[in-house]
Amino acid sequence: MAERPRVVVTGNARRWSPSWWCTQLTLWLLGAKAIRVSTRHHVSRNTDVDALVIGGGDDISPNHYGQSAKPDGDYDPARDALEIEWIRWALKTDTPMLGICRGAQLINVVLGGELNQNIRSLRKRTYNRPGLLPTKQVWLKHHSKLRQVVGQRKLRVNSLHYQVVTRPGDGMQAVGWDLDEFIQATEHAERPIIGVQWHPEYLFYLSSERRIFAWLLRCISAR
Numbered sequence: 001m002a003e004r005p006r007v008v009v010t011g012n013a014r015r016w017s018p019s020w021w022c023t024q025l026t027l028w029l030l031g032a033k034a035i036r037v038s039t040r041h042h043v044s045r046n047t048d049v050d051a052l053v054i055g056g057g058d059d060i061s062p063n064h065y066g067q068s069a070k071p072d073g074d075y076d077p078a079r080d081a082l083e084i085e086w087i088r089w090a091l092k093t094d095t096p097m098l099g100i101c102r103g104a105q106l107i108n109v110v111l112g113g114e115l116n117q118n119i120r121s122l123r124k125r126t127y128n129r130p131g132l133l134p135t136k137q138v139w140l141k142h143h144s145k146l147r148q149v150v151g152q153r154k155l156r157v158n159s160l161h162y163q164v165v166t167r168p169g170d171g172m173q174a175v176g177w178d179l180d181e182f183i184q185a186t187e188h189a190e191r192p193i194i195g196v197q198w199h200p201e202y203l204f205y206l207s208s209e210r211r212i213f214a215w216l217l218r219c220i221s222a223r
Helices: 016-027 077-093 102-110 145-150 207-222
Strands: 006-010 033-037 051-054 098-101 115-118 132-141 154-159 164-167 172-177 181-186 193-196
Touching: 006 016, 006 077, 016 033, 016 181, 016 207, 051 077, 051 207, 077 102, 077 132, 098 102, 102 115, 102 164, 102 172, 102 181, 102 193, 132 145, 132 181, 145 172, 145 181, 145 193, 145 207, 172 193, 193 207
Parallel strands: 006 033, 006 051, 051 098, 098 193
Antiparallel strands: 115 164, 132 154, 132 172, 172 181, 181 193
């Protein structure tokens, strides 16, 4: 039997992490092995790693993109540092990379992008209430990599965020927007990198969301 591709999945260090378990299950169903990495789960970058998923969670420290911290910000500097190292490693080695929510934001920040720290008061056509069910609409750019991956021009997705990418990083481009025209997806023009603002791991029962993870595994084969 062929060995399963090894995918590092970063996230929080909590013992109970639904995002980790759902991502692990999705990758297993698609034929890959997930390797958990956090400030409590250590893996050497010298290990045989085929792809990288940067997961969702805490706010990114604003000093990474030239802004001041908010009094109510929920920051984890140690996690920031750990994931930044993994992203830089993936960029150096051209390792396929998927960013989910915070992960999509951090990939853009590492590449020089910027974020809006709180869009709650700016929403006009979408709800601020967080939820795991696919209740929000996202439109994808024609001819974008992500649109080709999911096979649809419009998706219904979940929403757990109140921060967004306002300026994509170097080489990244916006390819998905919600009703308020906030960026919901980015992808690199040349590298195998996609970032989505929603949580596809919680929507693994939808074929369009599984295809995002399947794309990551196809990138491994293409290498």
